[in-house]
Amino acid sequence: MQISTDIGTWIAAIATIGIMSFAFKDNPLYKLVENVYVGVSAGHALVLGWINIRDRGIEPLTSKGDWQVLVPLALGVLLYTRYSKRIAWLSRFPLAILVGIGTGLAIRGTIGSQIVSQVKSTILPLNSVNNILIVLGTLGVLTYFFFSVEHTGALKHVSVFGRYIMMVSFGAAFGSTVMGRMALFIGRLHFLYANWLGIIK
Amino acid sequence: MFEKLARMDRRIIYAVVFLSLSIPLIWPIGLGVTVGPETKELYNTVESLAPGSAVILSMDTSPGGYGELASGAAALLNHLSRQGIRVIGMGFFDTGPSLLETAFGGSDFKNKQYGTDYVNLGYLAGSETAIARMAKDIPGSFPRDYRGNLTPELPAMEGISSAQDVALVITISSGTPGVPEWIRQVGDPMGVPIATAIVAVNVPNMTPYMQSGQLSGMIPSMKGAAGYESLMGTSGLGIRGMDAQSISHLTILALVLLGNVVYLGTKSGASRGGGR
Amino acid sequence: MRRELPVALAFAVGVLMIVSFFFTSEPLVEAAKTVQNWGVIIAAFALGLASVNLIQIHARRIIRGKGLDWLYSGALIFSMIGIALLGIVRGPTHRTYQFWFDALFVPGQATVYAMTGFFIASAAYRAFRVRNLDAAILLLSAAVLMLGNVPIGEKIWSQFPVIGDWLMNIPNLAGQRGMLIGAGIGGIASGLRVLLGIEKSYLGGSSS
Structure with missing residues (x-):
């Protein structure tokens, strides 16, 4: 294999090295690449926002005469009143709708998926060490976060056990995070060594 | 010596991590894969x-x-x-x-x-x-x-x-x-x-x-x-990346270990905080 | 009125989402679907807010910034407007658009995220200290799991993956589940506070 002759690969390689150079020292190339990529990111969001508005708001209105979409289109425009102090309060209406839908959907979903199903799956036969650990550990963590009663006597032991269980979870989180961070770096290095420099396959 | 290690330039750590990822990518070891x-x-x-x-x-x-x-x-x-x-x-x-x-x-x-x-x-x-x-x-x-x-x-x-x-x-x-x-x-x-x-x-x-x-x-x-x-x-990159994962994981664990040795070493003198 | 009306609106919309889930009456379900569609369109408008903020900040930096600030901010605004125009006129699957997406955005953000690999290594050295029993449990769990996660761990001791899996699927599961249920209950409580208008911080600004 040999070094890439593709212009896109070269630009991507310069961007990659530019960002990586920050580890050594803050420098103009890093700042330039960072700003350009943030710009592209924001521009991309604009494009996707426009497509959503066009396909789901404007097209139904113009081609099918679906007048009800005027409501969200108007509400969407109201979001931008936040930039004028005098009429900023109008932006609360679209926000209220977004928050209302999001909260309503999350509440109804959480009850079933995050509480009922999870509690049901914790009701295990206490016939193995693992099952006992799962049940006691879950109860311990819940007890730890239960602040309405003072943690004394047996409750204190349960809550301390819950804390230890959480420490195992945080350890697992750290261990997993290392894997993730290294995977990201390997991805970039592989790009540099394989796609750009061509020194590996 | 512990004080010196405690003040180690972060870029030395970066360089070690960089090498621990690069070397196995360029020269694979072939440690194999386990399927979860x-x-x-x-x-x-x-x-x-x-x-x-x-x-x-x-x-x-x-x-x-x-x-x-x-x-x-x-x-x-x-x-x-x-x-x-x-x-x-x-x-x-x-x-x-x-x-x-x-x-x-x-x-x-x-x-x-x-x-x-x-x-x-x-x-x-x-x-x-x-x-x-x-x-x-x-x-x-x-x-x-x-x-x-x-x-x-x-x-x-x-x-x-x-x-x-x-x-x-x-x-x-x-x-x-x-x-x-x-x-x-x-x-x-x-x-x-x-x-x-x-x-x-x-x-x-x-x-x-x-x-x-x-x-x-x-x-x-x-x-x-x-x-x-x-x-x-x-x-694919999954299998090819696992050697680099192995070596970098060992490196991070070695850093944790060294960090704790330095911590215990400096603790006996003036106690030092965690820092960033 | 300027606060009460939005709060009432959030309440009505939120209740509609909940009620339409439990009662399968056709008008209710249709109303919920329509309102969700409105939500999608409003959310699409919200995608532009970041750009407006960025233009405000960086236009100011172009005028009043120090040193090379004008260049960085100018590059940001130029690339933002450039990619937006290209995407809106030619579409996001056009070759040129995908080219810039792949050549600038993907490597830029991917490398920023990858750099956290350095920072976690530095943190491992400087902050991961065994100061007490809690920290010792955390460290031991992390170490065993890390060795269980990678092939070399198995080469060092064949039991590392076994113990790592056990840590992940038994104690970690219990811990995560406790936190999941706790967060679920907390989330519902704070959601109800929002819907009932007790929590209004999302409306921001003054109370006029």
């Missing part, structure tokens, strides 16, 4: 799908997370292609559909027919609201696909009106909306199996959903991708 049960479960789920059945593949990640998920997504797409599954692609991150185009182009789907064997419906704004909206009416939520075609006219969409019409949902996930939102709005209420290729940071949070059966398989980060590749009998 959650990865095997997803593999078996895909194996059991009937040819021609449809699967939603939702690219719910940004380029940042995709760096970690690309190898898993590629292995998964190749498997879906081999099984003759129709892939209904979409995304609930604004960057999802463009990354999906990249993923399709880098997989065996590039030799298949767009619109018939696979589609990219694009991005629907609104996070969890958007997933709920899509679940009830897919063509209504995506009147046009990402390439601008009218969705109802695409052969791949035949017989697909709601999320209930697909055999499996796979979210390539790195944040919110992700697995919990899919389970809340599609998996549990509609009874559609949910699976994921997910960034490592979120893997520990997924164990309750795996044990409860709300999640039907998972590709955890690069480790999962390597496992999936080995089940497929192929070799």
Whole structure:
């Protein structure tokens, strides 16, 4: 294999090295690449926002005469009143709708998926060490976060056990995070060594 | 000496990590791969799908997370292609559909027919609201696909009106909306199996959903991708990256150990804080 | 009125989402679907807010910034407007658009995220100290899991993956589940506070 002759690969390689150079020292190339990529990111969001508005708001209105979409289109425009102090309060209406839908959907979903199903799956036969650990550990963590009663006597032991269980979870989180961070770096290095420099396959 | 080590320039640590990743990438050791049960479960789920059945593949990640998920997504797409599954692609991150185009182009789907064997419906704004909206009416939520075609006219969409019409949902996930939102709005209420290729940071949070059966398989980060590749009998970045993972993990553990030795060494003198 | 009306609106919309889930009356379900569609369109408008903020900040930096600030901010605004125009006129699957997406956005963000690999290594050295029993449990769990996660761990001791899996699927599961249920209950409580108008911080600004 040999070094890439593709212009896109070269630009991507310069961007990659530019960002990586920050580890050594803050420098103009890093700042330039960072700003350009943030710009592209924001521009991309604009494009996707426009497509959503066009396909789901404007097209139904113009081609099918679906007048009800005027409501969200108007509400969407109201979001931008936040930039004028005098009429900023109008932006609360679209926000209220977004928050209302999001909260309503999350509440109804959480009850079933995050509480009922999870509690049901914790009701295990206490016939193995693992099952006992799962049940006691879950109860311990819940007890730890239960602040309405003072943690004394047996409750204190349960809550301390819950804390230890959480420490195992945080350890697992750290261990997993290392894997993730290294995977990201390997991805970039592989790009540099394989796609750009061509020194590996 | 301990004081000197405690004040070690962070760039020395960076250089050590850089080398621990680079050397095994350039000169592989071939330490092998282990396949986790959650990865095997997803593999078996895909194996059991009937040819021609449809699967939603939702690219719910940004380029940042995709760096970690690309190898898993590629292995998964190749498997879906081999099984003759129709892939209904979409995304609930604004960057999802463009990354999906990249993923399709880098997989065996590039030799298949767009619109018939696979589609990219694009991005629907609104996070969890958007997933709920899509679940009830897919063509209504995506009147046009990402390439601008009218969705109802695409052969791949035949017989697909709601999320209930697909055999499996796979979210390539790195944040919110992700697995919990899919389970809340599609998996549990509609009874559609949910699976994921997910960034490592979120893997520990997924164990309750795996044990409860709300999640039907998972590709955890690069480790999962390597496992999936080995089940497929192929070799991609997953397998190739695992040597670098091994050495860098040892390096991080050595740094933790050294950090604690230095801590204990300096503690006997003037006690020093953790710092950054 | 300027606060009460939005709060009432959020309440009505939120209740509609909950009620339409439990009662399958056709008008209710249709109403919920319509409102969700509105949510999608409004959320699409919200995607532009970041750009407006960025233009405000960087236009100011172009005028009043020091040194090379004008260049960085100018590059940001130029690339934002350039990619937006290209995407809106030619579509996001156009070759040129995908080219810039792949050549600038993907490597830029992916590398920023990858750099956290350096920072976690530095943190491992400087902050991961065994100061007490809690920290010792955390460290031991992390170490075993890390060795269980990578092939070399198995080569060192064949039991590392076994113990790592056990840690992940038993104690970690219990811990995560406790936190999941706790967060679920907390989330519902704070959601109800929002819907009932007790929590209004999302409305921001003054109370006029």
